[in-house]
Amino acid sequence: MTMTARVKIAPVSKSIRVNATQAHAFEVFTSGLGRWWPREHGIGKKPMKAVVMETRLGGRWYELSEDGSQATVGKIIVWEPPRRFVMTWDINSQWKPDSTVNSEVEVRFIAEGANATRVELEHRKFEQMGAEAGESMRNDVERGWPGMLERFKQHVETA
Amino acid sequence: MAYRNRFAALADPTRRRIFERLKSGPQAVGAIARRMPVSRPAVSQHLKVLKEAGLVADRPEGTRRVYYIDPNGLGALRAWVDQFWDKALTEFKAEVEMQTSERKDKPK
Numbered sequence: 289m290t291m292t293a294r295v296k297i298a299p300v301s302k303s304i305r306v307n308a309t310q311a312h313a314f315e316v317f318t319s320g321l322g323r324w325w326p327r328e329h330g331i332g333k334k335p336m337k338a339v340v341m342e343t344r345l346g347g348r349w350y351e352l353s354e355d356g357s358q359a360t361v362g363k364i365i366v367w368e369p370p371r372r373f374v375m376t377w378d379i380n381s382q383w384k385p386d387s388t389v390n391s392e393v394e395v396r397f398i399a400e401g402a403n404a405t406r407v408e409l410e411h412r413k414f415e416q417m418g419a420e421a422g423e424s425m426r427n428d429v430e431r432g433w434p435g436m437l438e439r440f441k442q443h444v445e446t447a
Numbered sequence: 448m449a450y451r452n453r454f455a456a457l458a459d460p461t462r463r464r465i466f467e468r469l470k471s472g473p474q475a476v477g478a479i480a481r482r483m484p485v486s487r488p489a490v491s492q493h494l495k496v497l498k499e500a501g502l503v504a505d506r507p508e509g510t511r512r513v514y515y516i517d518p519n520g521l522g523a524l525r526a527w528v529d530q531f532w533d534k535a536l537t538e539f540k541a542e543v544e545m546q547t548s549e550r551k552d553k554p555k
Contacts, residue, residue, distance in 0.1 A: 300529045304536045308543045316543040324542035326534055409536065411528055 299412035310399040314370035318343050331385055332359025359385045372396040462493045473515035
């Protein structure tokens, strides 16, 4: 308890504008998750076969590996299509599935015209990722969580 | 805002390289600079920014000062998540706009 209360971490807030209707943006983000979710973002066993969102309150976001195993990323706790949803993010500070800890992700879809939608994402409550977050993260980074920064760099610089 | 700084700190490619270099363990400025295409003072400056952003920490070791990834690496965790979502949303935008133009939901 004392350790968790020690640090409050600012949420990660993102906003992106897409040329699509609110309903379509919501649909692609949720039931269409498997069509765009970056493969290298997998948290379960590799290789990842599919990533699935069960589009209902209480539904799971999970990964299916080639060997048939599943890894739950989180569960939907607010479901208000096509405006927003909130899900738990049951990933620990080593970026592994862990049902005992969670942060939280909210995604809002705001219509900004006939064919434009602003998608706002907030990933918050990192301090709930566990008292050992700092130490775990250090170990994780030192072991080299697979070159994420490097790939990100390549992506942004070639995009 | 501190969290802005963390993101900005890793947005710079040279700083990102320095940060990644420290994954292999604590290093002194000189050792980092030897394998970078920038001067030692420049590396020091980058390390200062990373330190202020909560991504790296330093300690004296003999006559030198060594830098390492902050063991309270919450800044690092958050910075990582930040970039994680940037990439994901970029992919999402590409997909949703492609789908819009096609007007068709194809199974993958």
